[in-house]
Amino acid sequence: MARGPGTRAGLTRAAVLDAARVLLAEEGLAALTMRALARRLDVAPNALYSHVAGKTELIDALLDDHLAAVHDPTADAAEPVAAVAALMTSTFDALVTAPDLVPLYLDRRGARGANAVRLGVTMDALLTRAGVAADAIPTARGNLIVHAIGSAAFATADGPPGSRTARDSFVAGLGWLLAGIVRS
Amino acid sequence: MARGPGTRAGLTRAAVLDAARVLLAEEGLAALTMRALARRLDVAPNALYSHVAGKTELIDALLDDHLAAVHDPTADAAEPVAAVAALMTSTFDALVTAPDLVPLYLDRRGARGANAVRLGVTMDALLTRAGVAADAIPTARGNLIVHAIGSAAFATADGPPGSRTARDSFVAGLGWLLAGIVRS
DNA sequence: ACCTGAACACCGTTCAAGT
DNA sequence: ACCTGAACACCGTTCAAGT
Numbered sequence: 403m404a405r406g407p408g409t410r411a412g413l414t415r416a417a418v419l420d421a422a423r424v425l426l427a428e429e430g431l432a433a434l435t436m437r438a439l440a441r442r443l444d445v446a447p448n449a450l451y452s453h454v455a456g457k458t459e460l461i462d463a464l465l466d467d468h469l470a471a472v473h474d475p476t477a478d479a480a481e482p483v484a485a486v487a488a489l490m491t492s493t494f495d496a497l498v499t500a501p502d503l504v505p506l507y508l509d510r511r512g513a514r515g516a517n518a519v520r521l522g523v524t525m526d527a528l529l530t531r532a533g534v535a536a537d538a539i540p541t542a543r544g545n546l547i548v549h550a551i552g553s554a555a556f557a558t559a560d561g562p563p564g565s566r567t568a569r570d571s572f573v574a575g576l577g578w579l580l581a582g583i584v585r586s
Numbered sequence: 587m588a589r590g591p592g593t594r595a596g597l598t599r600a601a602v603l604d605a606a607r608v609l610l611a612e613e614g615l616a617a618l619t620m621r622a623l624a625r626r627l628d629v630a631p632n633a634l635y636s637h638v639a640g641k642t643e644l645i646d647a648l649l650d651d652h653l654a655a656v657h658d659p660t661a662d663a664a665e666p667v668a669a670v671a672a673l674m675t676s677t678f679d680a681l682v683t684a685p686d687l688v689p690l691y692l693d694r695r696g697a698r699g700a701n702a703v704r705l706g707v708t709m710d711a712l713l714t715r716a717g718v719a720a721d722a723i724p725t726a727r728g729n730l731i732v733h734a735i736g737s738a739a740f741a742t743a744d745g746p747p748g749s750r751t752a753r754d755s756f757v758a759g760l761g762w763l764l765a766g767i768v769r770s
Numbered sequence: 771a772c773c774t775g776a777a778c779a780c781c782g783t784t785c786a787a788g789t
Numbered sequence: 790a791c792c793t794g795a796a797c798a799c800c801g802t803t804c805a806a807g808t
Contacts, residue, residue: 413791436782446793448783453791457782508689508739540751544740545759549729552736555692556728567724574770575729575763582762597772620801630774632802637772641801 413445415453419463426464431502461506466515468503471496474524482531483580489525490550494572497554504555512547532584542583549575597629599637603647610648615686645690650699652687655680658708666715667764673709674734678756681738688739696731716768726767733759 421442426434436457440447454460473492479485497504507513522543529539553575557568605626610618620641624631638644657676663669681688691697706727713723737759741752 435780437780447781448785448794449792451783505689505692508692508736511740511742541755541758544755545733545737545762548736548740548759549732552692552732552739553729555736556695556732558695571725571728574725574766575732578729578766578770579759579762582758582765586758586762619799621799631800632775632804633773635802 413443413449413453418443418450418453419460419467422460422464426500426502431506434502462510462513462515465503465506465510465513466517468496468500469493469513469515469517469521471499472517472521474521475528479528482528483584486525486528486532486546487576487580489521489528490546490576491573493521493550494554494557494569497551498557498569501558504551504558507551508555512551529583534583538583538586545579545583546576549579597627597633597637602627602634602637603644603651606644606648610684610686615690618686646694646697646699649687649690649694649697650701652680652684653677653697653699653701653705655683656701656705658705659712663712666712667768670709670712670716670730671760671764673705673712674730674760675757677705677734678738678741678753681735682741682753685742688735688742691735692739713767718767722767722770729763729767730760733763 418439422434422439425439425442429438436450437447440450443449450460454463472489475485475488497507512518525543525546526539529542530536534542549572553568553572557565557572602623606618606623609623609626613622620634621631624634627633634644638647657672659669659672681691696702709727709730710723713726714720718726733756737752737756741749741756
């Protein structure tokens with residue numbers, strides 16, 4: 403719009419996603435609209451649809467990309483239970499980084515992207531090595547995921563951004579769940 | 587709009603909330619708009635603002651009203667731990683009833699209405715009687731609430747509406763958390 | 771006090787057209 | 790292939806006016 407005539411925007415899918423992340427971090431979820439995003443990129447609103455299927459697909463991509471930051475312990479770690487704890491804590495820390503994104507994980511009821519699948523596979527392997535029976539793994543995994551995402555959602559509620567009490571609460575609950583999982 | 591001239595709509599706050607509940611149940615969260623709600627009530631969109639401060643306040647009222655369905659065990663129940671389990675299970679069951687509402691509890695990061703406060707007070711009393719130290723109660727309560735809301739959010743994800751596996755998973759996790767809470 | 775018409779400042783998305 | 794102008798079918802909310 404403010405570009406000179408004849409020039410091209412030269413948009414990229416990566417550029418759109420990056421701008422969306424910045425917009426989300428700086429102004430929050432309510433401000434993340436297609437039109438505001440286009441304004442930031444100095445482009446007409448419908449230009450975004452050349453790189454993204456729609457707002458839903460954009461957000462799904464944002465969610466899964468965010469999980470790329472989760473540190474993935476090798477599935478053959480020495481102590482499987484400690485490795486599961488580390489994996490979940492890393493997930494919690496990653497989620498807390500983007501508070502506005504967390505409720506959307508609940509909306510989507512668990513991300514389905516490549517990174518989410520990768521973490522799920524790793525966790526199942528670790529739980530198996532920890533001695534959890536095959537038919538008990540879905541319950542164990544489900545409870546751990548609910549705990550990580552739910553805790554992250556509540557962590558950003560009150561207290562300062564770096565509130566340690568929320569993280570301590572998450573760690574305590576994680577320990578209780580893991581104790582119950584390995585004992586059953 | 588389709589009413590005869592001279593007649594009055596005779597709206598009530600309760601009528602607005604009731605219609606909102608019906609709309610939510612029948613057509614889902616995306617369909618719950620002020621304008622659609624007004625259409626249902628055969629009224630101009632802005633007429634709603636005589637009975638409700640805005641959409642946010644309407645949803646907050648919907649959320650807290652929903653918690654009225656939670657069975658509140660007397661705080662002086664014989665077995666405090668069993669009473670906490672019953673209270674959380676009743677909360678889970680109530681939440682599962684309104685799947686579209688559950689993600690909003692996360693958005694609001696825990697309802698602040700009268701019913702939510704009531705349940706919180708009851709739970710604190712039960713936890714105290716169960717021998718949980720005063721400074722450990724916030725962590726215990728927080729983990730239980732996260733578990734109930736998070737489990738309800740995921741419960742409606744896959745499987746049939748009356749899926750028992752989701753409820754069984756919730757019950758298993760609840761047991762693990764309670765065991766950890768009373769042991770610490 | 772309660773309701774209306776009209777308006778304001780937005781949305782996501784589609785379509786035909788240009789390069 | 791990528792981008793634009795224009796439009797469609799919506800939003801939540803406010804304001805001045807009527808009864």
